[in-house]
Amino acid sequence: MMKHILGVLVENHPGVLSKVSGLFSRRGFNIYSLAVGMTEDPTVSRITIVVEGDSYIVEQVIKQLNKLIDVIKVSKIEEDSLTRELALIKVKAEPNTRHQIVELINIFRAQVVDINKNHLIVEITGDSEKITALVDMLKDYGIEEMVRTGAIAINRGKRMLKDERNKGGYDNGNNVL
Amino acid sequence: MKMTGAEAVVRALELEGVDTIFGYPGGAVTHIYDALGRSSIHHVLVRNEQAAAHGANGYARATGKVGVCISTSGPGATNMITGIATAYMDSIPIVAITGQVPLSMVGRDVFQEADITGATEPFTKYSYLVRNPGDLPRIFKEAFHIASTGRPGPVLIDIPKDIAMATLDFKYPTEVNLRGYRPTYMGHPGQIKRMIRAIEESCRPLICVGGGAVSSDATEEIMELAERIKAPVASTLMGIGAFPGDHHLSLGFLGQHGVYAANRAVEEADLLILLGARMGDRATGKAEEFAQKAKVIHVDIDPAEIGKNIGPNIPIVGDIKTTLRELLQKDIERNDWGWLSRAREWKQVYEGLGDCHKGLNPMEIIKTLSDMVPENTILVTDVGQHQIWAGRYYKTRRPRAFLTSGGLGTMGYGLPAALGAKLGCRDKEVVLLIGDGGLQMNLAELATLVQEGAPVKIMILNNGYLGMVREIQEKIHGGRYYQTRMEGNPDFVKLADAYGIKGFRVENQEKIEWGIKKLLSWNGPIIGEFVIDPTANVIPIQGGKDDEAHIRGIG
Numbered sequence A: 001m002m003k004h005i006l007g008v009l010v011e012n013h014p015g016v017l018s019k020v021s022g023l024f025s026r027r028g029f030n031i032y033s034l035a036v037g038m039t040e041d042p043t044v045s046r047i048t049i050v051v052e053g054d055s056y057i058v059e060q061v062i063k064q065l066n067k068l069i070d071v072i073k074v075s076k077i078e079e080d081s082l083t084r085e086l087a088l089i090k091v092k093a094e095p096n097t098r099h100q101i102v103e104l105i106n107i108f109r110a111q112v113v114d115i116n117k118n119h120l121i122v123e124i125t126g127d128s129e130k131i132t133a134l135v136d137m138l139k140d141y142g143i144e145e146m147v148r149t150g151a152i153a154i155n156r157g158k159r160m161l162k163d164e165r166n167k168g169g170y171d172n173g174n175n176v177l
Numbered sequence B: 001m002k003m004t005g006a007e008a009v010v011r012a013l014e015l016e017g018v019d020t021i022f023g024y025p026g027g028a029v030t031h032i033y034d035a036l037g038r039s040s041i042h043h044v045l046v047r048n049e050q051a052a053a054h055g056a057n058g059y060a061r062a063t064g065k066v067g068v069c070i071s072t073s074g075p076g077a078t079n080m081i082t083g084i085a086t087a088y089m090d091s092i093p094i095v096a097i098t099g100q101v102p103l104s105m106v107g108r109d110v111f112q113e114a115d116i117t118g119a120t121e122p123f124t125k126y127s128y129l130v131r132n133p134g135d136l137p138r139i140f141k142e143a144f145h146i147a148s149t150g151r152p153g154p155v156l157i158d159i160p161k162d163i164a165m166a167t168l169d170f171k172y173p174t175e176v177n178l179r180g181y182r183p184t185y186m187g188h189p190g191q192i193k194r195m196i197r198a199i200e201e202s203c204r205p206l207i208c209v210g211g212g213a214v215s216s217d218a219t220e221e222i223m224e225l226a227e228r229i230k231a232p233v234a235s236t237l238m239g240i241g242a243f244p245g246d247h248h249l250s251l252g253f254l255g256q257h258g259v260y261a262a263n264r265a266v267e268e269a270d271l272l273i274l275l276g277a278r279m280g281d282r283a284t285g286k287a288e289e290f291a292q293k294a295k296v297i298h299v300d301i302d303p304a305e306i307g308k309n310i311g312p313n314i315p316i317v318g319d320i321k322t323t324l325r326e327l328l329q330k331d332i333e334r335n336d337w338g339w340l341s342r343a344r345e346w347k348q349v350y351e352g353l354g355d356c357h358k359g360l361n362p363m364e365i366i367k368t369l370s371d372m373v374p375e376n377t378i379l380v381t382d383v384g385q386h387q388i389w390a391g392r393y394y395k396t397r398r399p400r401a402f403l404t405s406g407g408l409g410t411m412g413y414g415l416p417a418a419l420g421a422k423l424g425c426r427d428k429e430v431v432l433l434i435g436d437g438g439l440q441m442n443l444a445e446l447a448t449l450v451q452e453g454a455p456v457k458i459m460i461l462n463n464g465y466l467g468m469v470r471e472i473q474e475k476i477h478g479g480r481y482y483q484t485r486m487e488g489n490p491d492f493v494k495l496a497d498a499y500g501i502k503g504f505r506v507e508n509q510e511k512i513e514w515g516i517k518k519l520l521s522w523n524g525p526i527i528g529e530f531v532i533d534p535t536a537n538v539i540p541i542q543g544g545k546d547d548e549a550h551i552r553g554i555g
């Protein structure tokens, strides 16, 4: 199924995240990942949601999100956008394998952020595919623990989410945002 | 002005023009009740908080204003949930106020704490947990605005007890500023042009009105459109009354339980103009088979409804009234009467009442009622067979005069909603049509009726069964009737007497008119029990050979 990335600007209120996530479970939409954080405006938070579904589902998701009063803007993030995830991976590293692992990590431009006798903790940022590729490689050495964020995404160039057409001004001709 | 949170709540209600509030007190709202008691607002003491929300719902639907209800925290608030969900599904503007444990205790599972904003999240248009007494004026201003504009719906305000006790400087805002909420009222001009072209090109246009047409107050505009373009008008259950049922262009109630003329017209139309109708599963039957020959224009204020159930060719996001007014400015006219005369013929198809040997014929009772009620009557129904019969056989002549739980189908809605409608419209006749099952679901509200002295005319169609389910058991479960016979039913006439309400029973066909006359002429609350044939069914019994196609099952 196709993955789509949505950028969502919301009021920075308590409870907003539960309204957004509740909507997904209630309407049976599949969230692949969700990441939330502050923006340049302290009253506004930005949620990046990766959803799976066909065009009907994505249109429904966008419309239902727009219906939430705490949602200020929803927009699809274009395919050529910048997307990043972050992962911290604790991998088994005995003295005899440590070098191989570090080499591998360098190829991925990842970093070692912690080390002890038997383990390394690797930090990597990048798009989903890159992180998954490194994870696959490290599996051979034994991944003991891993934590991974959802994707965040931003459009390239001068396109900005906050300037996208206002919620009230639907393009009735097409009726999708 | 300095005042307490509780006083601020009441002051805000007064400033919003609230004259009636439905509620039930408890520990978390005593301060608000104390302030209410010193105000001009009339409080209606229901017997269960569910009825407070239904009461506010009936009031809102009958008057077009926002209905207001209040309960205490915990069990009071959870009791209200069914009523809030009922209002949500039918897009009815209510503001529900709940007490909450003190803010400092929230989250500790203290006595009578319930996370009501969380619990009602799926059924509210918006909700607030008040965290600052100073926010109360803004929150009330926003709540009434959100409830009543765009696609209306319930808004909940949860007020911790310490917030009600705190003091604040009260200043009521004159406007709201919600950057995430700006409903679109005017349809896109380009789309309106396309709509006009589609109408002019059509040979068999059909208008279909839904609940949105009622809440938008668009009856006049819809009548003008229908008359100018010679289009017949069908209605969903929620749209009943948006177009006068006795108008020559009216075809009546469409869908799974609808009448022949309306369903036949949907099949034959080449243009379907949906006005504020979300076309839920009960209205369309199988969506893929619905209106296959028609191009679809869908006007709705909620963009999320457009394309959800029916894929329209011309989607228009906007308020029905505003958008139609704009459209009617243009010279749009169709003068082809051919289609209309066919549609009228379908109306003549005999809507059989069926034979009833084991008791009165409910359909005949409803037809007689329809013929006898005064022009200004509001009919409130409960949920079940009688509701469908009312949709089919009762001619609603005005908007806001047919109140029913369409979306959630909540049994127990009828009695408290009828009370709310009566208190909102004291000059109108309010008739409640209800089954013996549904009446017992919120039976205790008879006392509220008495306490209010509200002359609601209650017509029980007593079949001694949960009729709608009995019918499913007959048709789908081989007649294995299980748990649908209401064996412990009381003697409703004696019951009325116990409440000090006038009561009577009708068992003879010749007495039907007499009974209805008695209901309508009595100057106070009254219960008329009509003992009907328990085997009477809602599956349409229609003339013509191709009726099977219209019998889509009721399961």
Ligand SMILES: Cc1ncc(C[n+]2csc(CCOP(=O)(O)OP(=O)(O)O)c2C)c(N)n1
Pocket (backbone or CB within 6 Å): B382, B383, B384, B385, B386, B387, B409, B410, B411, B412, B434, B435, B436, B437, B438, B439, B461, B463, B465, B466, B467, B468, B469
């Ligand atoms: C709260 C609730 N519980 C259960 C149902 C399922 N239900 C729908 S109609 C019906 C029977 C209603 O019986 P009655 O009130 O006697 O009316 P009748 O169908 O006989 O006219 C039932 C149980 C419901 N709609 N609402």
